[in-house]
Amino acid sequence: MGCFYMSQNIFAKPDESLKEHTEKVLKVFKSFRKIYQNAPAYAGDPLFFQKLFWAVFLHDFGKGATGFQEQLNPKGKRWGYRHELLSTYFVNLLPYNDNDLEDIHLWIVTHHKDLRELQEKYFDEETYNDRLKEIKPVEKELITFLEEGKRKFQEMFGDEFNLKDNLADNELLFKTLKKMIKNVRMEKKLEAKEKIRGILGRGFLMAADHLASAGKDYIENFPAPSRVYKFHNLYSTQKFCREFKGSLMLTAPTGSGKTEAALFWGEANQKPGEGDRVFYILPYTASINAMYDRLKEKFGEEKVGFLHGKAQYYLYKKLGEDDLTRIRDLKDLNRKILKPLKIMTPFQLIKAFFGVKGFEMNLAELLEAKVIVDEIHAYDPRTTALLLTSLKFLQDHFNVRTLVMSATIPTFLKNLIQEKLAISQEVTLTSDELNRFTRHRVEVLPYDIFNSMQKIKEYLNKGKKVLVILNTVKRAQEVYQLFADMPFRKKLLHGRFMQRHREAIERELSDLDLLVATQVVEVSLDIDYDVLFTEPAPLDALLQRFGRVNRKGQKGISKVYVLSTGSSEDQYIYYPDLVNKSIEVLKEVDILYEAKIQEMIDKVYGQGFTKKQEELFKEVEKSMKSLLDSLYPYVVFEENEDRFYKLFNSVEAVPERYLGEYQELVEQDKYFEAMGYLVNISLNQFFKLQKQGHIYRKDNLLVVGSRYDDELGLILDEPESILEGFI
Structure with a gap:
């Protein structure tokens, strides 16, 4: 009683x-x-x-x-x-x-x-x-x-x-x-x-x-992929992953069931009482959103969670409501030790090692976990060092097993990963399997995009869907305007649109005759065009671009054109030496056989990191090891939290033209709808705008004074003229 x-x-x-x-x-x-x-x-x-x-x-x-x-x-x-x-x-x-x-x-x-x-x-x-x-x-x-x-x-x-x-x-x-x-x-x-x-x-x-x-009284178990994916025929990589126990490296082209192979590996490495959690790491939020939708449909919402910086906004768009409390609750549940399959950016994993609030809960969940790292080639040396050092700590102290995979991994990077993570086993498709994915014919054009206009128009007039990829937003905006008077269904896509405009453009991508874009199309967008014209870039980036043409291999062999000349700004994005080597390798190619791609990649990346990249990798690795040594339970280190957030190289701002609409939505408590008015600006561009007086802070909000055009996006070099619409 x-x-x-x-x-x-x-x-x-x-x-x-x-x-x-x-x-x-x-x-x-x-x-x-x-x-x-x-x-x-x-x-x-x-x-x-x-x-x-x-x-x-x-x-x-x-x-x-x-x-x-x-x-x-x-x-x-x-x-x-x-x-x-x-x-x-x-x-x-x-x-x-x-x-x-x-x-x-x-x-x-x-x-x-x-x-x-x-x-x-x-x-x-x-x-x-x-x-x-x-x-x-x-x-x-x-x-x-x-x-x-x-x-x-x-x-x-x-x-x-x-x-x-x-x-x-x-x-x-x-x-x-x-x-x-x-x-x-x-x-x-x-x-x-x-x-x-x-x-x-x-x-x-x-x-x-x-x-x-939060009303939960138990945590979910990892679902068995073998019960969900009932394939009549498995690729050799999938068969191998269903049986192999231990850390592994997997290379396989897009469309070869790489994701399913990785999940089979996760299942093969599960044992009752040994953590029962799988973490799937991808480099981009768009990739994570797409993977979340895909796996949620297969395994159910209660089994699959996702983590990235814009998770709340994504949930708002999916749910179609502005219930701040409910969306925050859903996002918070994804952070808790609840869902057994989580898709996340590498920074969500690395974050815990900076001792941010709640890091013990994040690390506890990783005990004996299985970690899948996809598209490992996409990371710069700094992120690679942070990720590998974190995974090594988890291997040593939490017995985490790791599967590292990509469509293309240079041999030097494979060797580095295998050394740091003690991965002794690698699996890839057989040559016969690889060549089933052959779907492109490459031609290097000895000029720039402006000298390709006639050829592009010829394809458009033949009814072909044309994809044009440029290396900078400025060049993409210039090229797109050259098609202004042409009667084709066309759009421009890059990273300097407000979120709401970018989403609207992405909804139309499958219905276009012409898409002019930047590197944003290299990942996750489910698009399929007939022919490609692309500015020069390192080979791994070009291969990603090629994958947006004849995506499923149902069009025979499709043409991809690589321009030998880009813009003067390209040197600030890519190492010129890697770009030049990539062009030279592609000049020797006609039909791009998948079985030859590894050899081509190694010709370009045979020397490994540049001296500057190697110094950066070692410096970050040393700093991260020191950070791990100083990690204390029970204590949040705010100074380290600041260091973590400085890893991100962009800021968000509202274009001045839309400031009034943004503020009105905030006043109405429509926070997530207001987030659709934000545009990403790199830190380099931010400092440049700051020096020019074209970006300023208003009520803890960054406002950019450069001109914003709904069709072209943010045009950094031109100041906004609010009066222009009234003249």
Whole structure:
């Protein structure tokens, strides 16, 4: 009766009793224990789950304080203290040694705030002891509930468990907190197991609490791809991946079932109790959105999540509603340890190692995970170094297995990845299989795009769908305007459109006669044209561009034209030496046989990184290793968080012409619709505009004063003239 009485009168939330919430969190904990059975070994602690059980059970006991309970009333005033600190008072009843009790104290006290924030505001023993008096009226009821916890513990672990007879002063709490803060200040290196134990303990407790609060009482299991994909015939790579256990490198062309092969590998490497999570890493948000839609349709929304910087906006567009709370909740669920298959950018993985808020939860989810890294060729040396160093840490400490794959990987990069990640096995299609994907005839034209206009018009007049790819937005805008008076269905596409305009253009891509574009078409857009004209670029980028023509190989052999001359601005985008080597290699090609592509790639990239690239790779690798060494559980390093966000090389701004519409939407709380008015600007362009006085800040919003044209996008070199429409 006492327990029932307590459960009805001590609340964790306005509409949920402490008992109800605790039982929900315990259900999630039980699910974690089943999926992450080996966590105690990685934490170096056979009592890990027993201790975590008590951290889960006691984490909200401090909410019994009279001030907290009053705060929950509709007109209750803010309490001004932290319940987590008071919850640790009851840890004194547990019969563990001081080292084990330290862990439980730290997990409980940091399940909302990190140690630094708590220290700034709440590390005062006198105040703590004074606040403890607020627990006294319900102390007996909480101890009665603790007896129920003892019974649950015995049911779960089968061990006899006796609580101590009386509550002592909580001297150990502040001793523990001060010791950990001192360790952080003195940059004392934690033993690997101690670090992992802190990460897993805090991470699992935070995740269980958050999921229970979101109405979830278990986490999903990884779906079996072999039950979903019922192919009559498998490629050799798919057959291999269905059986192979361990880290692997896979090279296969687009359209050869590479994604399915990777998922088969993920399934082959699953074992009950070994994490049961698969992370699929792609370089671009457009790729992630497309992959999310594709896999969600196959496996169900409850099994598949996605993470990238614009996830909220994407959910808004998919749901067709502006419910800020619901969309944030959906995005947050994707971040939690819930969905077993997550598609994400590399930065979402790397982010955790910068010690940003909640990093322990992100890392705990990765325990014994299977990580698929797709399109590995797409990353610059800096991102490659960050990614490989992070994966190496996960391999060493979390037994993560990795599948690295791409349609094209230079041998030097394969060797580098195999060395850093200790991958000894590689698989690719047979020569016969590869050549089934042969679908292009290449011709290098000895001039630039402007001398190709007549040839382009001839194809258009024959009813062919023509794709023209330029290396810069400025050149694409110039070329597109040359077709202005021609009666063809045409569009321009590049990265300097407002999001809402870019989406509108992308919806029309399959119905066009002519698409003039930049590199944005190299990834993820499901387009299929008859002929290509492209400015020169490194071979791997050109191969991606070729893939937008005769995509499914149903048109026989299609023509792709590579111009030998680009614009003077190209040198700031691509290394001229790589571009020149690529052109020379392609001059020797007529029909582009897939089985020959690896040899061509290695002719271009035979020397590996340039000296400058290699120096950058080594410098970033060294910095990242130092960052990993200094990673502390329980502490958020804001300075490292700043370093993380500086990795991104673009900003978002609203074109001045649309500022009024943007502000009106914000005033109406239509935040996601307002996001459609943002345009991306590279940091280099931002600094240039800043120097010219063409970009400025208004109410924490960047406004760009360059001319914006709905058909052409942002024209950086021309100032906006708001009056022009009225003259």
